Amino acid sequence: xxxxxxxxxxxxxxxxxxxxxxxxxxxxxxxxxxxxxxxxxxxxxxxxxxxxxxxxxxxxxxxxxxxxxxxxxxxxxxxxxxxxxxxxxxxxxxxxxxxxxxxxxxxxxxxxxxxxxxxxxxxxxxxxxxxxxxxxxxxxxxxxxxxxxxxxxxxxxxxxxxxxxxxxxxxxxxxxxxxxxxxxxxxxxxxxxxxxxxxxxxxxxxxxxxxxxxxxx
Amino acid sequence: xxxxxxxxxxxxxxxxxxxxxxxxxxxxxxxxxxxxxxxxxxxxxxxxxxxxxxxxxxxxxxxxxxxxxxxxxxxxxxxxxxxxxxxxxxxxxxxxxxxxxxxxxxxxxxxxxxxxxxxxxxxxxxxxxxxxxxxxxxxxxxxxxxxxxxxxxxxxxxxxxxxxxxxxxxxxxxxxxxxxxxxxxxxxxxxxxxxxxxxxxxxxxxxxxxxxxxxxxxxxxxxxxxxxxxxxxxxxxxxxxxxxxxxxxxxxxxxxxxxxxxxxxxxxxxxxxxxxxxxxxxxxxxxxxxxxxxxxxxxxxxxxxxxxxxxxxxxxxxxxxxxxxxxxxxxxxxxxxxxxxxxxxxxxxxxxxxxxxxxxxxxxxxxxxxxxxxxxxxxxxxxxxxxxxxxxxxxxxxxxxxxxxxxxxxxxxxxxxxxxxxxxxxxxxxxxxxxxxxxxxxxxxxxxxxxxxxxxxxxxxxxxxxxxxxxxxxxxxxxxxxxxxxxxxxxxxxxxxxxxxxxxxxxxxxxxxxxxxxxxxxxxxxxxxxxxxxxxxxxxxxxxxxxxxxxxxxxxxxxxxxxxxxxxxxxxxxxxxxxxxxxxxxxxxxxxxxxxxxxxxxxxxxxxxxx
Numbered sequence: 001x002x003x004x005x006x007x008x009x010x011x012x013x014x015x016x017x018x019x020x021x022x023x024x025x026x027x028x029x030x031x032x033x034x035x036x037x038x039x040x041x042x043x044x045x046x047x048x049x050x051x052x053x054x055x056x057x058x059x060x061x062x063x064x065x066x067x068x069x070x071x072x073x074x075x076x077x078x079x080x081x082x083x084x085x086x087x088x089x090x091x092x093x094x095x096x097x098x099x100x101x102x103x104x105x106x107x108x109x110x111x112x113x114x115x116x117x118x119x120x121x122x123x124x125x126x127x128x129x130x131x132x133x134x135x136x137x138x139x140x141x142x143x144x145x146x147x148x149x150x151x152x153x154x155x156x157x158x159x160x161x162x163x164x165x166x167x168x169x170x171x172x173x174x175x176x177x178x179x180x181x182x183x184x185x186x187x188x189x190x191x192x193x194x195x196x197x198x199x200x201x202x203x204x205x206x207x208x209x210x211x212x213x214x215x216x217x
Numbered sequence: 218x219x220x221x222x223x224x225x226x227x228x229x230x231x232x233x234x235x236x237x238x239x240x241x242x243x244x245x246x247x248x249x250x251x252x253x254x255x256x257x258x259x260x261x262x263x264x265x266x267x268x269x270x271x272x273x274x275x276x277x278x279x280x281x282x283x284x285x286x287x288x289x290x291x292x293x294x295x296x297x298x299x300x301x302x303x304x305x306x307x308x309x310x311x312x313x314x315x316x317x318x319x320x321x322x323x324x325x326x327x328x329x330x331x332x333x334x335x336x337x338x339x340x341x342x343x344x345x346x347x348x349x350x351x352x353x354x355x356x357x358x359x360x361x362x363x364x365x366x367x368x369x370x371x372x373x374x375x376x377x378x379x380x381x382x383x384x385x386x387x388x389x390x391x392x393x394x395x396x397x398x399x400x401x402x403x404x405x406x407x408x409x410x411x412x413x414x415x416x417x418x419x420x421x422x423x424x425x426x427x428x429x430x431x432x433x434x435x436x437x438x439x440x441x442x443x444x445x446x447x448x449x450x451x452x453x454x455x456x457x458x459x460x461x462x463x464x465x466x467x468x469x470x471x472x473x474x475x476x477x478x479x480x481x482x483x484x485x486x487x488x489x490x491x492x493x494x495x496x497x498x499x500x501x502x503x504x505x506x507x508x509x510x511x512x513x514x515x516x517x518x519x520x521x522x523x524x525x526x527x528x529x530x531x532x533x534x535x536x537x538x539x540x541x542x543x544x545x546x547x548x549x550x551x552x553x554x555x556x557x558x559x560x561x562x563x564x565x566x567x568x569x570x571x572x573x574x575x576x577x578x579x580x581x582x583x584x585x586x587x588x589x590x591x592x593x594x595x596x597x598x599x600x601x602x603x604x605x606x607x608x609x610x611x612x613x614x615x616x617x618x619x620x621x622x623x624x625x626x627x628x629x630x631x632x633x634x635x636x637x638x639x640x641x642x643x644x645x646x647x648x649x650x651x652x653x654x655x656x657x658x659x660x661x662x663x664x665x666x667x668x669x670x671x672x673x674x675x676x677x678x679x680x681x682x683x684x685x686x687x688x689x690x691x692x693x694x695x696x697x698x699x700x701x702x703x704x705x706x707x708x709x710x711x712x713x714x715x716x717x718x719x720x721x722x723x724x725x726x727x728x729x730x731x732x733x734x735x736x737x738x739x740x741x742x743x744x745x746x747x748x749x750x751x752x753x754x755x756x757x758x759x760x761x762x763x764x765x766x767x768x769x770x771x772x773x774x775x776x777x778x779x780x781x782x783x784x785x786x787x788x789x790x791x792x793x794x795x796x797x798x799x800x801x802x803x804x805x806x807x808x809x810x811x812x813x814x815x816x817x818x819x820x821x822x823x824x825x826x827x828x
Contacts, residue, residue: 011218011238012467014226019233019468026465026519030240043551044521056227084519086467087238200224 001065002074003097004081005217009058009204012088017052023086024064030084033077034070050101050208051175054183059205061107065097095217105211106156106172109182111203113167118195120162126196127167130189131158138191140184151188154180167198172209218313225299233468234262235296237288237310240465241517243279244311251283252395255309255319255356259326259334260743262290267472269526270362270383271325272460277384280458284391287311287319291334291741297341307342316342319356321394323387324375326362329720330713330743332371332731335360337740339374346732348376348421353404357394361387365418366448366495367673367780370723370731372420376404377411379418380783381448382481384458386416412442416449423782425725431766433724433777447784450820454481454500461513465520474522474555475514477507479539482817483528484808484827488596488799489585489627491672492528494792495785497817498826499808504539511543515552523547524555531556532809534827580611583622586630587637593802594629596795601641608645612653618661619645625691625708626669626683628799635691638664639698646703664699665707666692668714672721673780674787676795679772682718684765685711712750716742718768719757724779727767729760788816 008015015023025045028035035045050063068074078091085091115123130136133152140149156172173180182203190197208216218236226232247253256275258265265271271288278286287309292300300306306315316322322342324335336346339358345351348358360371361379368378379386390411397407405421412419422442426434438444451457459478466473482499483492502510511523523543527533540554547554584604586592592599608619623638642664649660668688671680683691688711699706720727733756734742741747757764772778774793781789791814798805805813808827812818818826 011236014232014236015467016231016233022469022473023467025521026240029519029521030517032516037551055232084240086240086465087242200227202223 001097002068002077002094003217004064004066004077004094005092006062006064006081007058007060007090007092008053008062008088009060009090010088012086013056013058015086015089016055017049020053021047021049023089027081027084027089028066031077031080033068033072033080036067036069048101050104051107051179053205054181054203057182057203057205060092061205061208063097063101063208065101097217099210099216102176103210104175104208104216106209106213107175107205108207108209109169109171109173109203109205111169111171111182111201112163113169113186113198114200115165115167116199120165120167123196123198124160124162124167126193127160127189128158130193130196131155131160131185136188136192138184138188140187149184151180151185154178155185169203175208219305221303221305222308222313225296225303225305228299229296230293231468234290235292235310237313239467241462242311242464243275243285245279245282245285247285247312247314249282250285252285252321252391252398253314253319254278254284254286254391255289255316255322256286257289257316257322257324257335257338259291259324259331259338260741261293262466263468263470265290265325266464266466266470267476268325268327269460269476269478272463273458274323274383274387276460276463277388277458278391281388281391283395285311287314289316289338291338292341294741294747297337297740300341307338317344317356320398321357321359321391323379324358324360324362326360326364326371328364328743329370329717330748331364332720333735333739333742335371336374336732336735340735346374346735348374351376357404357407359390363492363495364721366491366783366785367721367723368418368420368783369425369725369779370720370727372725373728374732375420377408377417377419379449380416380446381785382450384451386414386449389414390417409440409442412440416446418446418783420725425779427724427726433779433781435777436782438782445782445784447786447820448495450481450498450786451500452821452824455502455506459502459510459514461510462517463514465518472524473520474524475511475518475520476524476526477511477514478502479507479525479527479530479533479536481527482826484532485529485598486596486795486805486807486813486815487585488594488676488795489624489669489672491675494674494787494815496528497785497787497815498821500821501534501827504535504542507539508542508546512546515547515550521550521552522555523552524557526557532807580616580618581620581622582607584641585622585624586627586634587623587639587641588634590802591627591630591634591637593804594799595627596799596805598804598807601644604641605644605648609648609652612649612660615654617649617653617655617658618663620663620665621645623664623666624669625666625695626688628669628677628680630683630691632691632694635695636698638666638695642699642704643701646701649703660703662704663707664695664704665709666695667709668711670714670718670721673778674783674785674792676792676799678722678778678792679774679776679796681771682715682768684769685715688714713748715764715768716748716750716753719764720767722779723767726760726762727757730756730762733757733759786817786820791815 037043048065077094081091139146154174159170360375365378424437428434480501482496585597671677
């Protein structure tokens, strides 16, 4: 399996997952890189994306699987993809993916929580206490309606540090079967301690890890 | 992107509409350009980015290194609320800079329901909506597009209008604006000079007086402005700019594919159709040029779908050759082609079969009127047997869904004509029963009607629209005659049509009503989420006007019309003669069969139409 690692930053962070798929289809056509197509009535290039990224979140570690069929060499894929991609999408490397995307277990994320009217220091302390609890069950939207969801098992590590009017966050959050997105992490604060729910927050994915905390490629 | 904007974008639906940053977006160095142009589209991003005119002008204007043309779209309500709350003014997607800081703001006015959106965008930009309230310190506000063939309802809000195709006249105007900027001209001085450019209508240079009965008494140009402004066209369409290197949106838009423009104008002369007259004369690109442009556009964009666009694509001379050439290139690359606007009369099934191999769910025909008599009146030269034959071929080919479009309220329409629509639908159903390939899947025939809207610069520009009650009576009549399971009937509400008709033939006084609607919260009136008939009714009556007077009144051919200072190149006498032909049920041959001398060929200065 051929695998592309790419960044999605700046204005491109507002491209939704569905739109990203459409966009990448066209990027490869523009780059003149032939990919294996699916069969059926509406054939399109086969692509598989790891762990969908929320709209508004940046990433330095997106992965996409594909199959080269034409003459393009894997080594030249990143440069050609970046040249054909919209602003903010940068191909970082292309290689043979040895492992299944489902082996991704943890995502390292950084972010800023902005507070307009409460001191960031107090917010950081309060959130540390909140996320340090043994259990933090919230209502989470699912296909079957609102379900009880404990966010704590989804947090492997969490650092919170005040920085001016913001709190800097760095966390390892679960991917896979029971993922914990930064948005749900914050929603736990909104539900449990609304006072410490930030006025604005932004996040960026930094790295992917497997169950043994080895960097996933 | 500013922190305020980033905050807002987390709170709204589909933020990618508001960010720019797409592939092929043009970014220039602010310091090195002399003129900044904000191309404003008074509708959503998904609609505006599907507009070929925007793409053409974006490319043409940006080919001048001294000009930076950027895009601006109307925000949806959630975004507008957040912008107003946070004090974020209307901004251009490329630079993020406020629109009010641009040199020229240009609106694309495709149709009348966009008028309130223009006022809302001006206000959101922090500009006074009336031209008279915008002094020298404010940007020049211009507009173009089909709705400008009667610019009067928005004449008080727009400094000048660009009539017809903008590829040549817009750069001419911008050259003048550059000169005005460096020369320190006042805005009135600039406008007086602009009025000397062919195709530019400066409303403030025209006085309009009215008779006691409310009709226009006289239109008086001043300061050397021409009595009649004639629209501009690109004479050499074969070599005209086509955007092969154009923005590819990162979010899905309405026409998310390459749109290849085969030709401009239409040979048909359907008497109700404004585009058919306003876009004359017919000019085409050769199949060779189109194949080259298509390949360039597909390779550059990465799109895997292309539509062959024009007012009546099946009338393109050389369609077979073009399709053969394109298919040979597209098929191995999994690129699909689509043909919109097929006529039922020369519908070529072989072509359709070959082209639309994949999606064969729906086919649409627009006979427009049910009876042959009424189709002759409107000069829709399609015969019932043509429609039925096309349907038969479609059913034999495996299609099982068919849409038929009609208008109600056409001039001279009787109940017999209305019932003839039901008759035709039943005959189509009978064709299916006899010829369907696979009857087990059933058939779905959809009949749609809309209320006819008489438009300026057509032979029906003098005709009354039927009022809502009469339209609804005819709808009920048709409905009662078509109650079978496999035929469903949709009809458009008449209230939007009444407003559109009043605006289409409105005079300068109607501008106050447009402003009233906007002040009462109106915008994005083409969206049912925002359209309010009650708001329009009140707005008209508050300024002592009656929508029905504009929409439902029969005009004499001799009456001075509010848009008489504008010519689309077709003589008024020709339109009047066509009106008489309509009453007599006389059909007029298409331009290819015989030139009837409408006058539009004069726009080509010696070149011939349709070559």
